[in-house]
Amino acid sequence: MNASTPPPADGSIVVVGSVNVDLLAQVRRHPAPGETLHGTGGQMLPGGKGANQAVAAARLGARVTMVGAVGTDAQAEVALSALREAGVDLTRLAEVEGPTGLAIVTVAEDGENSIVVIAGANDAMDAERVRAAREAIAAARIVVCQGEIPRDGIEALPALVTGRFLHNPAPVMELDPAVLRASDPLVVNQHEAGLVLAQLAPDLSAPTDPGAMVRALQTQGIASVVLTLGADGARVADADGIQPIPPAPVDAVDTTGAGDAFIGALALGLARGDDLATAARLASRVGAFAATGEGAQPSYPSADDTLPALQET
Template sequence: MTAIAVLGSTNMDLVAYVARAPGRGETVTGREFRTVPGGKGANQAVAAARAGGEVVMIGAVGTDEYGSALRTNLEHAGVDTDLLHTVAGPSGTAHIVVDDEGANAIVVIPGANGTVTALGPGERAAVAAAGLLLLQLELPLTAVTEAARTAKDRGVRTILTPSPVQPLPSALLDAVDLLIPNEHEAAALTGCEEPHAAAQILLRQVPEVVITLGRKGCLYAARDGEPVLFPAPEVTAVDTTGAGDTFVGTLAVALGEGRSVPEAVAWASSAAALCVQKPGASTSMPYRSEIDAA
């Protein structure tokens, strides 16, 4: 089994469910509120662990009650939290509105995540010892770039989810093996709305790209082959929060097991489809037995 290191955020998701999201200056009445462990890093770690991966989480939580709950959630999923540090102050939070079509809008408050600006010796050793490194952009870019460079120097395959989307320095992109944006992030990074064209632009910077397209599936493109469009399983979405992270975490496990990209993408797509049929982020992520049976 290939070890997976995840450098990323841990947030408590504060989720409001509404018929439709409010417009600017508008108040709407919701039907339900939930507090759910999340954060893109933690979500990917949980997804990978539930899919059968050996996962270590690198990041930070606060000294509030959310911090304890976030750590416990990761440990219950089987994630190693020895490098999830506790720092004084609040944990990260994500304020999420989910409408009746399963679409979401999210505001993230970094909290403890904002303190992760660099890697210590233990974090660098964990990255170097892994077979795969998962990165996102909810931590300071200095730490993300340092982790990617450390991985590249040690021959560790690096997967980056460019969310929340922002301009990416060449020092980071040069160390990324696989970039996984959604269609909106791909458009923001390239200025091109059409996924195939966006993928070709991104391939000038990274060797492989998977652009997730929601209900339309995902597009895989590499420098040495023709792009492949993978259709998504047809399901009724209840909540899309965490679907992308489920896809990435599960894909990492499949790639770590030596599966081909088409097989890995199909397996990860099944996992994401299972995720969107339940409310919440980490709480909706499927276990390996569920994915295999889908």
């Protein structure tokens, strides 16, 4: 955020990112290299990290605009179906010649997944297309971005954001360090945190302790960090210090998109004025809820759903 520009009073969220179709298959366990297994499923469901996060926030009641791209194929309607149902503003969404993005998701009986992503139309989200949405981006209180669009599209964002830049570099790619340092918060899991730290401080060994990791990222100039720890909850770090966020224990059915549900809820909390720890507590419960259903967007709660309680710590 430009220090001379006051943050928008508007509580809206803009998500800049990927829009995909998820091809979902269930297997007893993940196959070994060269192995063929029988599976079930084959459903085509709406997905993409950007769209997932937008839907998660909108279903909870946020006012959300999606900046992204779909192709001219029939799968575009599948990809957009949940965004439309959730009431996400799609006026900044482009249609480009070619296929819509595709994610091939395999889910094992223990709920763990493996994902292969084919970018498709998401490759069109370069700096020029991101800048075309500059008015919406500048007007938003929270701007959310991930790593499933081209590097130059991500790197164009900080100069356009006047609110808060919620950055989820997943998957992690090489970025201008200034973009990483503009994150507020940076939301990463432990693996992603190590990769980001390696970019900012190549000579520094990544700590294994969660508290030490978030301190290391802050030392490199990142104002606030949310480190997600799966079944162990999360750690948040900002000017108020480092706080543990307890998990909401559930029997996981499918973890696909649970992290995106976490981020959508985190964005909602920050957009309505919650402090980072409060927003992360809500996000922990929403992410846990999402893991109890199949698929990504179809498993996300509405504001009327009962969320799981956080575990006592």
